[in-house]
Amino acid sequence: MSRLVVVLVVLGIGLALLILNNDTGQTFGIENDQFGRLLYLLPIAGLLSVGVLNASRGNLPLVLRQIAIWLAIILALVSGYLYRDDFRRFGERLLAGLMPGRAVVVTTSEGGQEIILHKSMNGHFEANTQVNGIAVHMLVDTGASSVVLSANDARKIGLHPENLNYTVTVMTANGRTTAAHAMLSELSIGPISRSNIPALVAGDGQLDQSLLGMSFLSTLGSLQMQTDELRLRDW
Structure with a gap:
């Protein structure tokens, strides 16, 4: 099965779940809008991981190092999203002190x-x-x-x-x-x-x-x- 088919299958299953759970507003206990964002991030993460493995074939330490770097980037992005209101308040407080x-x-x-x-x-x-x-x-x-x-x-x-x-x-x-x-x-x-x-x-x-x-x-x-x-x- 090609990578494109895998991506399409994942997206298709995810969209079907969103349609089925439209009335409840949640899928697997996650709000539908958040599940939708997660849905399009998963194929991107999968393609990135495949690219890392292909580029580093036969070099396990390099593979692990690149995976760790991507995990750190993803963790930083998720943390920024989760704490966006706190960062906004901090920025406003800082600007108030400066101006x-x-x-x-x-x-x-x-x-x-x-x-x-x-x-x-x-x-x-x-x-x-x-x-x-x-x-x-x-x-x-x-x-x-x-x-x-x-x-x-x-x-x-x-x-x-x-x-x-x-x-x-x-x-x-x-x-x-x-x-x-x-x-x-x-x-x-x-x-x-x-x-x-x-x-x-x-x-x-x-x-x-x-x-x-x-x-x-x-x-x-x-x-x-x-x-x-x-x-x-x-x-």
């Missing part, structure tokens, strides 16, 4: 969109936002009742801090100071966007980093904080 504020957008089981922020190396959650179409890096602060812009960030989005009225008393890392009221036409993180968000503007030198406070966060559908993740859901 603080990078948001990961995922689709929920209900079809909505959720943004995941990973904790930065400094232990805080940070977010890359768009304020009136301008990129502004903010520190997420659920203890702040309002979005607070530093004077430099306020200038970036077109406000003029020197012309504002500083009548609101606020507490910052530098102590008690005053801030000015402002209205942001648009504030967004990834696909989550809000219009007409009340904000405060800190005076020059009073705030090192803008704060993403509750005047924006309270408009979200949900806000879930875990050990090293902050999940923001639109609605």
Whole structure:
């Protein structure tokens, strides 16, 4: 029996089993989609093994060494597939440390969109936002009742801090100071966007980093904080 016939027989038996077990969803206790992937890998593995044996005929140590190499490659590929979610989370965590504020957008089981922020190396959650179409890096602060812009960030989005009225008393890392009221036409993180968000503007030198406070966060559908993740859901 030729090799091609053997491959066709194996594929035919496998396909027949998949058809017979279509209603149950499993074949030999394996999910049908996984069994299908295994089915087309087996003939490939068989052909590879035949090629190794033919190329190394009469040299048993070489045959064993090449088989060991292929087994290691297959094991690495299978491990990568099985632990793909863990590798993805590790990669996202690494990128979050290297690029603080990078948001990961995922689709929920209900079809909505959720943004995941990973904790930065400094232990805080940070977010890359768009304020009136301008990129502004903010520190997420659920203890702040309002979005607070530093004077430099306020200038970036077109406000003029020197012309504002500083009548609101606020507490910052530098102590008690005053801030000015402002209205942001648009504030967004990834696909989550809000219009007409009340904000405060800190005076020059009073705030090192803008704060993403509750005047924006309270408009979200949900806000879930875990050990090293902050999940923001639109609605």
